[in-house]
Amino acid sequence: MNPNHLAPVVEKTEFRNAMSRLGAAVNIITTEGPAGRAGFTASAVCSVTDSPPTLLVCLNRSASVWPVFAENRQLCVNTLAAGHETLSNLFGGKTPMAERFIAAEWSTAVTGSPVLSGAVASFDCRISQIVSVGTHDILFCEVLALVRNDDTHGLAWFDRSYHPLMRQEAC
Numbered sequence: 001m002n003p004n005h006l007a008p009v010v011e012k013t014e015f016r017n018a019m020s021r022l023g024a025a026v027n028i029i030t031t032e033g034p035a036g037r038a039g040f041t042a043s044a045v046c047s048v049t050d051s052p053p054t055l056l057v058c059l060n061r062s063a064s065v066w067p068v069f070a071e072n073r074q075l076c077v078n079t080l081a082a083g084h085e086t087l088s089n090l091f092g093g094k095t096p097m098a099e100r101f102i103a104a105e106w107s108t109a110v111t112g113s114p115v116l117s118g119a120v121a122s123f124d125c126r127i128s129q130i131v132s133v134g135t136h137d138i139l140f141c142e143v144l145a146l147v148r149n150d151d152t153h154g155l156a157w158f159d160r161s162y163h164p165l166m167r168q169e170a171c
């Protein structure tokens with residue numbers, strides 16, 4: 001049967017309940033540019049291709065930060081480490097922008113976007129393409145520069161809470 005003929009039967013709540021079972025890294029996505037500075041927490045981030053190095057970020061168009069990202073067209077994906085739970089909540093709520101940034105230390109990436117000190121990894125990117133699906137924009141991001149931190153443990157968002165991810169000791 002052609003799946004296009006099937007009526008949608010999955011409720012939003014059912015979808016979210018099932019999605020809460022997909023563990024994901026937690027990231028603070030930052031930008032700085034002509035439209036100003038902004039940042040938000042995102043778990044909807046994944047690798048697309050390594051040629052050219054590209055990842056994607058899904059951003060709700062109703063978020064207050066959306067116009068800033070849409071105009072700046074550059075961003076940094078800062079993948080959070082264990083211990084960043086409070087910071088993640090700060091960037092995931094309705095906190096005023098200045099209060100979000102004052103809670104951590106930042107440096108500046110090639111694009112000018114804020115790089116979080118102590119992040120597991122930071123991917124400095126230009127937005128190469130934007131595709132709208134439903135409520136969200138999928139931001140395809142070409143990676144221009146990287147920072148990696150091999151001394152921190154990771155952080156996962158699973159079942160609506162944070163879980164530290166311990167790094168294996170080097171053999």
Ligand SMILES: NC(=O)c1ccc[n+]([C@@H]2O[C@H](COP(=O)([O-])OP(=O)(O)OC[C@H]3O[C@@H](n4cnc5c(N)ncnc54)[C@H](O)[C@@H]3O)[C@@H](O)[C@H]2O)c1
Pocket residue numbers: 015016017019020043044058060092135160161
């Ligand atoms: N992709 C997203 O936009 C996304 C992802 C995670 C969390 N959030 C937001 O963070 C808050 C806490 O989330 P939670 O995980 O505790 O509980 P939740 O019940 O709101 O979400 C459960 C899961 O559903 C998915 N999800 C949630 N909102 C979504 C949306 N608008 N579009 C697509 N997928 C969505 C995510 O995978 C999330 O982990 C909520 O306000 C939620 O909307 C948004």
Ligand SMILES: Cc1cc2c(cc1C)N(C[C@H](O)[C@H](O)[C@H](O)COP(=O)(O)O)c1[nH]c(=O)[nH]c(=O)c1N2
Pocket residue numbers: 026040041042043044045058059060062063064065066088089091092093094095157
């Ligand atoms: C753990 C976790 C994960 C996510 C979020 C929240 C939290 C706590 N939020 C919501 C997003 O961070 C929130 O809406 C921002 O604060 C932007 O909202 P305002 O700028 O305040 O409108 C979020 N939003 C989004 O558009 N894409 C995403 O992948 C996620 N993921």
